[in-house]
Amino acid sequence: MKPPLRAVIFDFDDTLFDDAACTRAGLAELARLHGVTHWTPQATFTRHAEIIDEISPRMFSGQLTGHTARVERFSRLLAEWGIANPDGEAATHTYRAAYTRAWTLIDGAAEVLGELRERGLRTAILTNYVQEVQLEKLRFFGLLDALDAVLCVEDLPAPKPDARAYHAACAALDVTPAEALMIGDS
Template sequence: MPPPLAVVFDLDDTLCDTTGAMLTALEAVSLRTPAFADRSPAELHALQIHVMQGLDAQIFSGALNASQARTRRFELMLSACGDPAPDGASAALAYREVYRASFRQTRGAGQLLKALREGGLRIGILTNYLREVQQETLEVTELLPLVDALVTVSDAPPKPHLGSYAAICKALDVTPDRAVMVGDSWTNDVAGAVSAGLRAVWYAPVGQQAPADVPHRRLNSYEPLQQALEVILG
């Protein structure tokens, strides 16, 4: 098998600690929001993920932009927690302020991307969210200068649609067999990528077990760096 020419990464909870930032922001919002007061950050996070999944179709179709989606998300969350007059806009604004300030790279991510680029590989990001948000995420975490191509649901169908992987390979000017996909979602970043002809590395930091027999490599951490490079590059 020829060596890869490009490495494609998922973004949320792969290169960035999205869940950690969400939990921090939800805890801050709960302190000033009576309807959330009896819910733990973990409970609010589970509710948020459920609500976000319900809004995905409207976001992916362009019916909701990022700001509208956040407002609607918090309206639904507040209603689910018993608020009779949910002010989604105010809650979303308070959340976003803390969320953005709390965003961090996944430990070792920046060092890994630098090493891959120094080795001559192209770096792509393939993510199931809006370009305006994910571009900002890369800027805030200082990863943007290390990225050669960004493909989002603003540009192509969401993963695991085959067109998603085709779009990032085209943006990186590589054929699928010369690209490696790295991400935390089994469905989107392993099974979908392999179906599209890419090699796959499952980023599984909490030791999850593979749910199916799909060819892949497994990575639990980006540290130590040399070990992560060996897993990704095979």
């Protein structure tokens, strides 16, 4: 007999938080500021995601902080746009300002967390992004009280999709994997 569901674990970005829309807003502001018209918004979004994937292993291993990873990411993107002497630090500030102005939850996210809490289910965030940024977003939306645990990349023995990440979330919620459901965008 299957054990009852006791916990729901969520990815955060693009599951509860509309990271794609915020990312597009930040990238659009960078492109506008630098007069970039030779790259489409989709090409920029795609290359930005590829650069993140290239840099992430160094962030996961602790070689880069969230901020230094962003500076490198934007230095590389500006260079690929053909910007001479790219200033990754300034680009990071421009991007982050536009990104945070665009912050929004996925429709119904707060209500789902509230409903799960009312039903007595334990809830957690399990994210491969840095704690500093994820806690800032969760505080902004007032979601911390709806969660029993928040596990960011620094808290994990390995990033998702490694099974150890999911086991860490289950341990934080004091449930077995068979008693938990994971919801994410991929």
